[in-house]
Amino acid sequence: MTRQKTPVDRASELARRIWLAGVGAYGQAYDEAQEQMSRVNEETSKVFEELVNRGETLEKKLAPARERVTQQSDKALASLEERLERMRAMFGMSGNDPDLARKVDALTAKVDALSAKLDALGAAGAKKPAAKKAAAKKPAAKKKAPAKKAAAKKKTAAKKR
Template identity: 45%
Template structure:
């Protein structure tokens, strides 16, 4: 090998070595940059995390209080009046689903008896009055028929 070829070989080797070193340093720089960005994001997230966590805890507390209030209202309703009792009261006030008791039936029977007596008395009072006009009409017709017959013999 000649001096020129050895010199060329050293230059190529030196350039390849520098290129390899540059590639290695570029990879190392990329890793460093990625690490720095990840570290920044982690620090930012760790700073925001307590704030976000505190906001979520406070929101949870508010919701828990509201739920306890609603649960307390519902449980107090159950203690005082059950749903079935409320429904039966509503039906009674509207007149639905009322079952008649023995006293209710007796009261209705008395009213029915009184109404029947009134109807009977009214029907008895109307029968003679209804027959009388019928008889008068019949009597007038009979009298009218007899009158012309008497008049004919006189003439």
């Protein structure tokens, strides 16, 4: 004999079935997610390998150009260093001079000493202004009136007549 299901039993059975449907949906979603992750993992590995291969191909193509650029850069650097060394030699500042540091230190000391002397002279000059001597005045020379030769000749000519 089958017992008649009451509304409470039917509600419990319905709730259980809804629960089982949810668990089943979760299980199905989990399985699908696992499959997708596996595919993504495989695809990622493939894409990564393709990128590595492409990078190696480009590296091989660019190696000669990189070598040329490196050689030209080395030549330019060597030329620049040679020019700098010639300029240093012209100014007596060759990098090969073992006494260069000592010479620079000596020159620095001289410049410092001269600067101190100039500062002292400037300070002394500011304290005592130099007395200015008045220049002796010379008497102004009198200008002579220009001689009237033409008029004098006329007078003598008039007397002779």
